[in-house]
Amino acid sequence: MKKLFIILGFITSIIAVILAVTPLSRIAYIPSVTALIFGVLALYTSKDKQQFKKSIQLIFLMTIISLVVTTYKTIFNTAEVGNTEQLEQKVEQLEKESLDELEDLEID
Amino acid sequence: MRLVLVSAFILSVSISSFAQNKTIAAGEKLTFSASYNMSGLLNELAQVTMETSEVKTSKSTLLKLKCTAATYSKWDSFFKIRDLYESYVSPKTLTPYLYNRDINEGGHDKFMKYKFNHKTKTVSSIMRKTRSDGTVWEVKKTVKINASTRDLVTTLYHIRNLDIHKASVGDSQSFKVLFDNNESIVNIKYLSKETINTALGRKECYKLSISINNNDVLKGKNDNLLWLTADANKVPVYAKFKIAVGSGELKIKSATGLKH
Numbered sequence: 001m002k003k004l005f006i007i008l009g010f011i012t013s014i015i016a017v018i019l020a021v022t023p024l025s026r027i028a029y030i031p032s033v034t035a036l037i038f039g040v041l042a043l044y045t046s047k048d049k050q051q052f053k054k055s056i057q058l059i060f061l062m063t064i065i066s067l068v069v070t071t072y073k074t075i076f077n078t079a080e081v082g083n084t085e086q087l088e089q090k091v092e093q094l095e096k097e098s099l100d101e102l103e104d105l106e107i108d
Numbered sequence: 109m110r111l112v113l114v115s116a117f118i119l120s121v122s123i124s125s126f127a128q129n130k131t132i133a134a135g136e137k138l139t140f141s142a143s144y145n146m147s148g149l150l151n152e153l154a155q156v157t158m159e160t161s162e163v164k165t166s167k168s169t170l171l172k173l174k175c176t177a178a179t180y181s182k183w184d185s186f187f188k189i190r191d192l193y194e195s196y197v198s199p200k201t202l203t204p205y206l207y208n209r210d211i212n213e214g215g216h217d218k219f220m221k222y223k224f225n226h227k228t229k230t231v232s233s234i235m236r237k238t239r240s241d242g243t244v245w246e247v248k249k250t251v252k253i254n255a256s257t258r259d260l261v262t263t264l265y266h267i268r269n270l271d272i273h274k275a276s277v278g279d280s281q282s283f284k285v286l287f288d289n290n291e292s293i294v295n296i297k298y299l300s301k302e303t304i305n306t307a308l309g310r311k312e313c314y315k316l317s318i319s320i321n322n323n324d325v326l327k328g329k330n331d332n333l334l335w336l337t338a339d340a341n342k343v344p345v346y347a348k349f350k351i352a353v354g355s356g357e358l359k360i361k362s363a364t365g366l367k368h
Contacts, residue, residue: 023182030147030149077182079141080181081155081179082184084178087190090192091174094192095172098194098196099163102170102205105206105225106225107165
């Protein structure tokens with residue numbers, strides 16, 4: 001039982017860390033919380049506290065890292081539009097083209 | 109009785125298709141933030157703007173309606189979107205004359221141009237696509253349209269120009285929209301009045317539901333909603349949509365240059 005919780009905890013905490021560094025950071029909350037739950041469950045189901053102690057610590061460490069990164073990103077990263085130079089150029093070019101074509105069109 | 113109702117509806121539709129523009133002025137700029145719902149968490153994805161400006165040809169003055177969408181920088185390396193939809197319309201009646209659509213989504217390019225001829229009720233369309241090897245492929249076509257057919261951008265602005273204050277809850281209207289050389293019928297239903305919190309403050313809004321006939325782009329019943337402020341400007345402040353790959357929403361961030 002304990003082994004299962006540790007394995008699940010590892011998987012979810014690794015997913016959380018990976019998601020936390022991608023733009024999908026907000027989704028990292030879900031695996032982070034599940035990893036925390038598995039970590040706590042693994043702690044409580046163990047009779048022998050010393051066994052797998054390192055791995056449980058590692059799960060908690062990874063989860064805390066991903067939570068911190070995600071929270072930092074949600075608070076401090078404002079959504080900004082990237083480079084739209086190409087789009088603006090296209091707008092100008094299309095407007096020139098369109099004006100020429102509108103000259104030929106019949107407008108009531 | 110039914111006959112009276114039907115004829116009244118037809119009359120109201122035909123009147124509305126020649127309605128005067130009382131809502132949209134040149135120099136208006138609306139900015140929205142589009143979010144996509146991923147397993148219950150909203151992720152801000154792109155910025156959408158709707159702008160109007162005046163353009164002059166040698167013979168006439170036209171209104172240019174421009175909508176752009178650009179993904180936020182953090183998404184650009186994953187899936188970059190730079191979309192442009194624009195329409196040149198009559199400032200008095202919002203009748204479209206020329207429509208351009210230039211989309212660039214995740215490396216795929218597509219360009220569409222419609223030239224409306226309202227006398228012969230046809231649209232000459234040009235479609236240009238860029239293949240993966242860089243060659244351009246062009247298709248020219250003439251499409252027959254109905255008298256009240258509009259393009260997508262004009263329809264959006266036309267919805268804002270409807271006399272919703274005269275409508276009662278439950279009323280619906282349909283519009284013919286030309287998209288990808290196909291005419292589809294879009295239905296708008298007035299659901300209720302609702303007061304919602306927006307970036308522009310607490311606003312009383314008209315809640316409208318949108319559906320498209322014989323088209324499964326928009327999913328669900330009453331899941332595609334649009335909130336327009338219940339004043340003379342009828343600013344779209346909030347929209348919710350549901351498509352095959354999930355759901356999302358559009359929220360207003362700023363509005364400048366409003367007519368009223």
